[in-house]
Amino acid sequence: IHQESNRLQMLINDLLELSKIEQHGYTVSNVPTSLQDVLIRAVDVTSPRLDEKNMQFSVDIVRDVVVMGDSNRLIQIFTNLIANAITYSPEDTTITLRIKENKEYGIVEVEDQGIGIDKNELPRIFERFYRVDKARSRNSGGTGLGLAIVKHLVEAHHGKLDIVSEVGKGTCIKIMIPLKKRI
Numbered sequence: 001i002h003q004e005s006n007r008l009q010m011l012i013n014d015l016l017e018l019s020k021i022e023q024h025g026y027t028v029s030n031v032p033t034s035l036q037d038v039l040i041r042a043v044d045v046t047s048p049r050l051d052e053k054n055m056q057f058s059v060d061i062v063r064d065v066v067v068m069g070d071s072n073r074l075i076q077i078f079t080n081l082i083a084n085a086i087t088y089s090p091e092d093t094t095i096t097l098r099i100k101e102n103k104e105y106g107i108v109e110v111e112d113q114g115i116g117i118d119k120n121e122l123p124r125i126f127e128r129f130y131r132v133d134k135a136r137s138r139n140s141g142g143t144g145l146g147l148a149i150v151k152h153l154v155e156a157h158h159g160k161l162d163i164v165s166e167v168g169k170g171t172c173i174k175i176m177i178p179l180k181k182r183i
């Protein structure tokens with residue numbers, strides 16, 4: 001019962017947040033933010049569940065990248081993506097985290113060796129409450145709001161998002177956030 005009411009509380013929080021965003025748009029602060037610091041925090045939050053499944057992180061950061069953003073909101077994005085990578089992967093697999101950049105964007109990739117997402121489902125997974133069937137029947141405890149919130153948060157940062165996935169192989173989600181301009 002306690003667990004159920006926690007889930008209900010989480011669902012209510014997610015829903016409130018989402019409806020606020022959809023009505024007013026998101027306001028995020030726009031300050032220079034280290035992607036490496038953000039990832040460290042997201043790793044910290046998610047590592048207990050990672051350990052439970054005997055999974056590990058592989059971190060591929062050649063150098064840090066500074067973007068314009070809201071650190072708490074960025075942490076929320078990557079916590080969500082890493083949580084999904086853990087939920088939808090078998091035990092003993094690896095989640096790879098990469099930081100890169102191009103001319104305009106700081107880029108973070110979260111890649112898992114999990115169940116993957118069918119091509120036909122890919123366009124829909126960012127819809128609120130959408131869950132791929134297999135995931136729905138698994139008792140993974142989610143509500144299907146995580147990626148809808150992620151999408152709004154990325155848009156609020158004037159960022160972009162890309163996803164590549166293969167069933168049975170894994171998923172790679174790429175988040176692009178505008179770079180801090182060099183002066």
Ligand code: ATP
Binds near residue numbers: 114125
């Ligand atoms: P929650 O609201 O708790 O995050 P959720 O994880 O089901 O619930 P989303 O995070 O929005 O919801 O994800 C939507 C669906 O996309 C999931 O139910 C799952 O089917 C699929 N999905 C998301 N991430 C992955 C992934 N890394 N690998 C495979 N499937 C994924």
Ligand code: MG
Binds near residue numbers: 080
């Ligand atoms: Mg999720």
